Amino acid sequence: MKFPIVYAVKHKDMNIRMNSRSGGIFTALSDKILSENGVVYGCILNEDFEAVHVRAETAEERDKMRGSKYIQSSMGDTFHHVAEDLKNGRKVLFSGTSCQIAGLKAFLGKADTEQLLCVDIVCHGVPSTLVWKKYLAWQEQEHHGKIVSVDFRNKKDFGWAAHVETLTFKTEDGSEKKVNADIFKRIFLERNSMRPACYQCPYKDIMHPADITIADYWGIDNAVPDFNDDKGVSLVLLNHEKSIQIFEELKENLEYRNTRIEDSMQPALKQPFSRPASRQKFWNDFRTKPFSYIAKTYGTLSFTQKIKRKLKKYLKK
Numbered sequence: 001m002k003f004p005i006v007y008a009v010k011h012k013d014m015n016i017r018m019n020s021r022s023g024g025i026f027t028a029l030s031d032k033i034l035s036e037n038g039v040v041y042g043c044i045l046n047e048d049f050e051a052v053h054v055r056a057e058t059a060e061e062r063d064k065m066r067g068s069k070y071i072q073s074s075m076g077d078t079f080h081h082v083a084e085d086l087k088n089g090r091k092v093l094f095s096g097t098s099c100q101i102a103g104l105k106a107f108l109g110k111a112d113t114e115q116l117l118c119v120d121i122v123c124h125g126v127p128s129t130l131v132w133k134k135y136l137a138w139q140e141q142e143h144h145g146k147i148v149s150v151d152f153r154n155k156k157d158f159g160w161a162a163h164v165e166t167l168t169f170k171t172e173d174g175s176e177k178k179v180n181a182d183i184f185k186r187i188f189l190e191r192n193s194m195r196p197a198c199y200q201c202p203y204k205d206i207m208h209p210a211d212i213t214i215a216d217y218w219g220i221d222n223a224v225p226d227f228n229d230d231k232g233v234s235l236v237l238l239n240h241e242k243s244i245q246i247f248e249e250l251k252e253n254l255e256y257r258n259t260r261i262e263d264s265m266q267p268a269l270k271q272p273f274s275r276p277a278s279r280q281k282f283w284n285d286f287r288t289k290p291f292s293y294i295a296k297t298y299g300t301l302s303f304t305q306k307i308k309r310k311l312k313k314y315l316k317k
Contacts, residue, residue, distance in 0.1 A: 004206060004237035005244065006264050008217050008224050010255040014231070018156060021068045022216040023234030028250045029119060029212070030062050030093055038091030038115075040065070041082060043073040049136060049150055050129070053078040053096065055085075065095070068152040070188050072126035072195070075100065079107040086115055095119040097126070098203035101210045117246065120208050122215035122235070122268045125198035127188050131286065135184045138291035143179060145169030152185070160216075160232040183299035190298060191273050192282035199275040206237070206261055206269050212246070213237035215266070223263035227255075235264055 011017045011024030020027055030040045040056045042065035051073035056062040073096070082104060085092050094104055098120045105118070140147055149168040158164040165185050168178045187193055203209065217235035220228045227233060236256075238244055267273065276282075286294055 001241075004208075004213065004239050004261060006259045006261050007236040007238070007247070008220055008227055008257045008259050009234040009236050010227070010232070012253055012255060017232055019063070020066050020232060021153060021155065022160070022214075022232045024232070025214050025234035025236055025254075026095065026119065027062075027066065028253055029117070029246070030056075030065075030095075031059065031253075032246070032250060033091050033093040033117065034059060034062065036091050038093065039085050040093045040095070041078055042093075042095040043069055045069060045150060049132075049147065050074065052076065053100075055081055070124075070127065070152050070185065071129055071132050073100075075103075079104055082116070083108060083111060086111060086113065089115070091115045091117070093117045093119060095121070097121060097123045098208050098210065098213075099123075099197075099201070101208075102203070105209060117212070117242075118210040119212045119214060120203075120210035122213060122266065123201075123203070124188075124268055125191065125194040125201065125273055127193035128195065131187065131193045132184065134286075134291050135187075135295075138295065139167055139179075139181060140169070143167075143169050143171075143177070145171040145177070148176065155232060159230045161230055183295050186299045187294070190278075191276050192279045192298060194273070196275075199272055201272040204268055204270060204272045206265075208237065208239055211238075211240050211243045213239060215268075217264070218266045219264060223259045224257045227257055237261075 009023045009025045011020070011028055013024070016027050017024040033040055040062050041053060042056070042062070043051050044054050044064040046052050051069045051071045053073050053075050056065065082092055082094055092115060094101070094116065101118045101120045136147055146169065147167055148170045151166045154164050154166040157166070163185065165181050166178050167181045168176055170176050215235040217233040220233045238247055282298060285297065
C-alpha cells in the first residue's frame with residue numbers, strides 16, 4: 001500500500017464545520033479519543049493571546065483548540081503530561097506542527113506509544129512572537145481599545161477562502177467593535193518574520209512524522225470540483241497503517257472523497273519557503289522604527305499587488 005492515502009473531508013455536522021477552520025476533521029478525530037476516555041493535547045490562545053499547548057478532557061476544553069493560530073505555541077511541560085497519560089493507560093491525541101510531533105516522539109523514546117495518535121498540520125512556518133506582541137500593542141493604540149478576541153481567519157463572516165483576520169476591541173465607553181485587520185497576516189505571508197529554522201524545515205514534504213496530517217484543502221476545485229461550498233474542506237493524509245482503521249471508524253460522521261496526492265499539492269508540501277532577501281532589512285527596521293512604519297512598509301499591499309488583485313477579481317467575473 002502506498003502512503004500517504006489522501007482524502008478531502010467535510011464533517012456532516014454543519015455547526016462543527018462552521019466552528020472549525022477547514023472541514024472539521026480535527027473535531028471528528030478528537031471526539032473519538034474523548035469518547036474512549038482519552039485526552040487531547042493542542043494549541044489555544046490564552047487570555048493574553050499567546051499560543052500555548054494545553055490538555056483537554058472535555059469537548060468544551062477541546063473546542064478552544066479549533067481555529068488557526070499563525071504563531072508558535074509554547075509547549076511548557078506538555079511532553080511530561082503526555083508521557084504520564086500514556087503510562088496510566090489513557091488514549092492520547094497530540095496535535096501540533098510536524099517539528100512538535102518529532103520532538104514529542106524523541107522525548108518519549110522507547111516508551112509504549114500504542115495508545116498515542118499524533119496529528120500534525122501542514123505548516124507555513126512560524127513567525128516571531130515578539131512581532132505578534134508588538135502588533136497587538138500597536139492595534140490597541142490605533143483603535144483606543146483593549147483587544148478581547150482574535151480570529152486569524154474569520155470564516156463565518158467572510159467564507160473559507162477569504163483569509164480575513166478580525167480583531168474585536170472593547171473601547172473606552174465599554175462598547176465593542178470588530179475590525180478587519182490583515183496586516184499581521186501579510187507580514188507573516190511575506191516570511192520576513194519567520195524563525196530561521198523554518199527556512200530549512202525538513203518536514204516540507206508529503207511524508208510527515210505524524211500518523212495523520214491535516215490541512216485546508218487548497219486546490220480542492222481541481223481535485224474534486226463539486227465538493228467545495230466555501231464552508232471549509234479538510235485535506236487528510238493517512239501516513240501509516242494505524243491511521244487507516246481510525247479513519248474507517250470516523251466515516252459515518254464525514255463526507256469524504258478519496259483523492260490523489262498529485263492533485264493535492266500546496267507549497268508547504270513541496271519544500272521549505274526560501275529566506276527573503278528583505279529579511280535583514282525587516283529586522284533592522286523592526287528594531288529601530290515604530291510599528292506603524294512596519295505595518296505600512298511590510299503589512300500593506302503595494303500598488304502592483306493591488307492592481308494584480310483587482311485584475312484577478314475581474315478575470316473571475
